[in-house]
Amino acid sequence: MMPRRVLLEPWLARSLIVLWLAALLLVLGLPLASLFSRALMTSRGDFAGLDQVREVLDTPGLVNAAWHSLALSVGVAALVVPLAFAFAWCLRHARLPVASLWRWLALSPLLAPSLMAAISLVYLFGNQGPFKAVMGGEGGLYGYPGLVIGEFFYTFPHALLILLTGLAGSDGRLYDAARAMGAGPVRQFLTITLPGARYALVSAFLVVFTLVMTDYGVPKVVGGSVNVLAIEVYKQVVGQQNFERGAVVGLMLLLPALLATVLERHMASRQQASLTARAEPYQCRPAPLRDALATGFVALLSCVLAGLLLVGVVASFIRYWPYDLGLTLAHYGFEDVDGGWMAFGNSLQLAVACALAGTAMVFLGACWSERLKVAGLARRALRSMAMLSMAVPGLVLGLGYVFFFNHPANPLAGLYGGMLLMVMCTIAHFYTTAHLTVTTALGQVDSEFEAVAASLKVPFWVTVRRVTLPICLPVLIDVARYFFVSAMTTVSALIFIVSPKVPLAAVSIIVMDDAGDTAAAAAMATLVVLTSAGVTLLLTGVEWWLGKSMSRWRGR
Amino acid sequence: MKLTDLDSGVEPHLEMSGLTRRYGAFTALANVSLTVRKGEFLCLLGPSGCGKTTLLRLIAGLDREDAGRIELSGRDITRTPPAGRDYGIVFQSYALFPNLSVADNIAYGLQPRRARDHHLRRVRELLDMVGLPGSEEKFPSELSGGQQQRVALARALATSPGLLLLDEPLSALDARVRDHLRDELKALQRRLGVTTLMVTHDQAEALAIADRVVVMKDGHIEQIGTPAEIYHKPVSRFVAEFVGEANWLNARPTPDGRVVVGSHTLELAAPLPEGEAISLFLRPEDVRLRKRWQAEPNLILARVLDSAFGGAMTRVRLQPEGMAGVVLLAHVPAGGRLITPGEIVPVSLPAERLLPFAGATS
Numbered sequence: 014m015m016p017r018r019v020l021l022e023p024w025l026a027r028s029l030i031v032l033w034l035a036a037l038l039l040v041l042g043l044p045l046a047s048l049f050s051r052a053l054m055t056s057r058g059d060f061a062g063l064d065q066v067r068e069v070l071d072t073p074g075l076v077n078a079a080w081h082s083l084a085l086s087v088g089v090a091a092l093v094v095p096l097a098f099a100f101a102w103c104l105r106h107a108r109l110p111v112a113s114l115w116r117w118l119a120l121s122p123l124l125a126p127s128l129m130a131a132i133s134l135v136y137l138f139g140n141q142g143p144f145k146a147v148m149g150g151e152g153g154l155y156g157y158p159g160l161v162i163g164e165f166f167y168t169f170p171h172a173l174l175i176l177l178t179g180l181a182g183s184d185g186r187l188y189d190a191a192r193a194m195g196a197g198p199v200r201q202f203l204t205i206t207l208p209g210a211r212y213a214l215v216s217a218f219l220v221v222f223t224l225v226m227t228d229y230g231v232p233k234v235v236g237g238s239v240n241v242l243a244i245e246v247y248k249q250v251v252g253q254q255n256f257e258r259g260a261v262v263g264l265m266l267l268l269p270a271l272l273a274t275v276l277e278r279h280m281a282s283r284q285q286a287s288l289t290a291r292a293e294p295y296q297c298r299p300a301p302l303r304d305a306l307a308t309g310f311v312a313l314l315s316c317v318l319a320g321l322l323l324v325g326v327v328a329s330f331i332r333y334w335p336y337d338l339g340l341t342l343a344h345y346g347f348e349d350v351d352g353g354w355m356a357f358g359n360s361l362q363l364a365v366a367c368a369l370a371g372t373a374m375v376f377l378g379a380c381w382s383e384r385l386k387v388a389g390l391a392r393r394a395l396r397s398m399a400m401l402s403m404a405v406p407g408l409v410l411g412l413g414y415v416f417f418f419n420h421p422a423n424p425l426a427g428l429y430g431g432m433l434l435m436v437m438c439t440i441a442h443f444y445t446t447a448h449l450t451v452t453t454a455l456g457q458v459d460s461e462f463e464a465v466a467a468s469l470k471v472p473f474w475v476t477v478r479r480v481t482l483p484i485c486l487p488v489l490i491d492v493a494r495y496f497f498v499s500a501m502t503t504v505s506a507l508i509f510i511v512s513p514k515v516p517l518a519a520v521s522i523i524v525m526d527d528a529g530d531t532a533a534a535a536a537m538a539t540l541v542v543l544t545s546a547g548v549t550l551l552l553t554g555v556e557w558w559l560g561k562s563m564s565r566w567r568g569r
Numbered sequence: 570m571k572l573t574d575l576d577s578g579v580e581p582h583l584e585m586s587g588l589t590r591r592y593g594a595f596t597a598l599a600n601v602s603l604t605v606r607k608g609e610f611l612c613l614l615g616p617s618g619c620g621k622t623t624l625l626r627l628i629a630g631l632d633r634e635d636a637g638r639i640e641l642s643g644r645d646i647t648r649t650p651p652a653g654r655d656y657g658i659v660f661q662s663y664a665l666f667p668n669l670s671v672a673d674n675i676a677y678g679l680q681p682r683r684a685r686d687h688h689l690r691r692v693r694e695l696l697d698m699v700g701l702p703g704s705e706e707k708f709p710s711e712l713s714g715g716q717q718q719r720v721a722l723a724r725a726l727a728t729s730p731g732l733l734l735l736d737e738p739l740s741a742l743d744a745r746v747r748d749h750l751r752d753e754l755k756a757l758q759r760r761l762g763v764t765t766l767m768v769t770h771d772q773a774e775a776l777a778i779a780d781r782v783v784v785m786k787d788g789h790i791e792q793i794g795t796p797a798e799i800y801h802k803p804v805s806r807f808v809a810e811f812v813g814e815a816n817w818l819n820a821r822p823t824p825d826g827r828v829v830v831g832s833h834t835l836e837l838a839a840p841l842p843e844g845e846a847i848s849l850f851l852r853p854e855d856v857r858l859r860k861r862w863q864a865e866p867n868l869i870l871a872r873v874l875d876s877a878f879g880g881a882m883t884r885v886r887l888q889p890e891g892m893a894g895v896v897l898l899a900h901v902p903a904g905g906r907l908i909t910p911g912e913i914v915p916v917s918l919p920a921e922r923l924l925p926f927a928g929a930t931s
Contacts, residue, residue, distance in 0.1 A: 019649075461664035464664070465658060467631075467652050468651060468725070468730075469678025470652045470728070471652075471678055479666070484668055565708060565711075566668050566708040
């Protein structure tokens with residue numbers, strides 16, 4: 014009769030899919046569900062219906078904050094997306110000297126917590142800043158000017174990444190055909206470049222909008238009297254313990270993001286169908302004027318972005334800004350602050366744990382959902398859960414964790430305030446991007462590998478280990494880097510579940526700044542940036558080395 | 570009637586009965602029954618969407634049927650997962666593991682997994698067999714398409730399966746390599762005697778390689794037969810059109826069993842179908858040009874429209890007199906007399922080659 018393993022294999026495949034689905038439900042689905050239930054229940058546990066929603070809408074502070082957030086988000090997105098598009102266009106469609114340097118400089122803010130720029134702004138234009146006159150004197154920075162610049166710095170690289178990918182999809186042969194038919198550069202731009210990047214533009218706008226809408230760091234440092242929703246939610250939940258009101262606001266933040274994501278995925282699926290595998294990369298021809306203008310623009314913007322980062326780094330070494338410009342390491346002692354080096358150590362631990370566990374979980378989850386051919390329904394559910402995380406702003410996820418894991422009836426309540434819960438939360442928060450990266454790589458793996466393996470009576474887990482994993486290794490290093498840097502710099506989800514017992518670096522920056530110790534905040538931010546940069550460099554090196562050792566079988 | 574013509578005494582290796590597979594509203598496979606004999610080379614032939622690949626995937630266990638039953642060597646494998654069946658498979662994409670060497674690819678399924686020496690011997694044996702000796706240490710990306718396909722074949726045969734499944738294995742290769750590999754594949758299959766099922770949409774390939782051909786259309790089997798039967802005695806207009814080239818003549822039956830085409834009355838060997846309108850089928854090589862007019866049935870005159878050089882034969886387009894608007898294609902063996910456009914030649918339409926089908930040709 015059949016060997017037992019043959020019957021075991023489909024059963025095991027099914028179990029793994031269900032296990033991964035259950036894990037995602039735990040770290041993402043259930044916290045969200047409890048957010049919903051909290052928003053619609055009174056504090057005594059009765060069904061409140063829409064009464065609480067109405068009550069929130071009647072609270073003047075909240076409504077004001079919502080308007081501020083909305084105006085800020087739309088404004089920043091309207092500013093960031095065109096500039097990021099222009100930047101991406103210059104990189105793809107003009108001949109730039111040291112193009113990759115500009116690219117790295119412009120993406121450098123990704124290595125820092127969102128409020129890094131805000132701290133630099135305080136140094137430059139704040140009440141002690143040498144340039145405060147530019148902002149209209151004392152306190153001029155605080156409020157919209159600081160918010161817009163800070164959020165610009167934070168969101169620009171995110172938009173740039175999306176738009177670079179969007180413009181990379183254009184087929185060089187289309188431009189050759191257009192030129193052959195006599196279309197000028199403007200016509201080529203309007204008929205080929207712009208339509209091709211349409212989806213990326215919308216996607217970038219939505220991402221920037223959501224990031225600004227739910228950012229906590231920048232408003233906390235330079236928001237001044239402009240009250241935004243993220244701060245208001247934090248006050249309601251952590252300050253006043255008014256969970257119900259917080260839940261309603263969380264829901265209000267979640268629904269537009271959810272809608273936007275569904276819209277975006279719908280567009281993405283239509284876009285993919287129009288891309289052919291035989292597309293050739295675009296080769297641009299020299300045009301001196303265009304190239305000079307493009308270089309000037311790109312250099313200026315990259316230098317501003319990297320410069321803001323650098324100001325914070327430099328300031329952290331200055332004894333007493335702006336009165337004593339002598340250099341010192343004193344701010345790195347963190348004597349007067351809670352956490353300090355311990356917070357940094359915790360963040361490092363969190364980042365390493367997320368990089369290892371997150372990458373493993375995402376890779377295996379993607380293998381199960383994309384490559385196994387059993388349990389169709391559960392696989393679809395697993396895929397949807399993996400995509401759901403993108404639709405959930407960090408702030409909302411953090412709220413969900415408060416409601417779910419802080420609930421006295423939850424047997425896992427013991428995790429609350431601990432490192433494990435923060436690792437879970439961070440992996441859940443950044444799951445989708447990692448998942449999409451891995452599924453793209455898996456999509457390029459021949460779809461018949463598992464079928465061949467099955468015909469040879471080799472179980473699927475052997476094929477994952479011997480074939481799929483080695484092929485995907487470079488991508489997995491990318492994913493690990495993404496998880497590490499994200500875990501190192503994120504504030505928005507963790508701010509709700511971090512406890513004084515286990516402080517985190519990025520969160521402690523806010524605490525230090527709040528306590529007026531801007532120099533220590535800058536020092537901690539610098540530590541975070543240097544660590545992220547160091548690990549990025551290290552992993553890029555590993556990737557390069559891997560690429561070299563794999564070059565033989567890759568045939569390049 | 571069951572569409573099988575199994576000789577008594579030949580052992581059935583693979584038996585399918587009533588296989589049905591639907592994808593939503595689309596029926597990919599409708600109640601298909603088929604028996605494959607032990608050791609034979611069977612080709613599933615048909616246009617895309619005819620269900621041939623679906624059938625192969627059902628046999629491989631890569632897809633689940635909605636109804637029906639599959640037996641392999643007398644064992645019901647309908648619900649058996651792929652690993653519990655006994656077959657090797659080769660895909661059009663080769664599906665070689667790019668990060669493993671040729672030797673590791675071929676040894677992928679060999680048991681026990683730790684027996685390196687045994688593996689090496691077997692790999693060398695297989696590489697010799699497929700004509701790639703000494704390629705053990707190469708990677709797939711260092712091989713040409715034809716060589717990759719040979720490795721894929723060696724890998725599929727490594728575990729000595731009783732059944733070999735080939736999914737368009739030659740389609741991705743260029744014409745010369747394809748013809749060469751086709752002949753080798755056939756010879757190898759003969760030598761090993763492994764029951765082989767190949768899916769292809771290339772009728773020339775199917776006729777050249779198969780012991781029997783199964784022509785499929787819209788999820789059901791149109792005809793099963795030897796290549797000669799399929800070619801010369803197509804049972805339906807679809808098979809006649811799909812396999813090889815054909816001439817079609819609109820005709821009307823007469824009471825005495827003959828047919829009228831234009832102003833000619835032709836004799837037929839086959840019985841006529843019912844109906845007032847019929848079409849006559851004739852292969853181009855059966856249109857015979859005569860040197861001079863002679864007394865024979867079904868001899869007509871035709872004007873040469875043009876002729877094209879085709880190597881072993883010349884393709885001649887003819888306009889028969891008394892058949893307005895009809896153009897006949899004839900394949901004339903090379904080495905005959907010169908044919909010039911405009912000349913009028915006697916043409917014989919052999920009665921035993923004219924096959925009648927019901928209905929007019931549009």
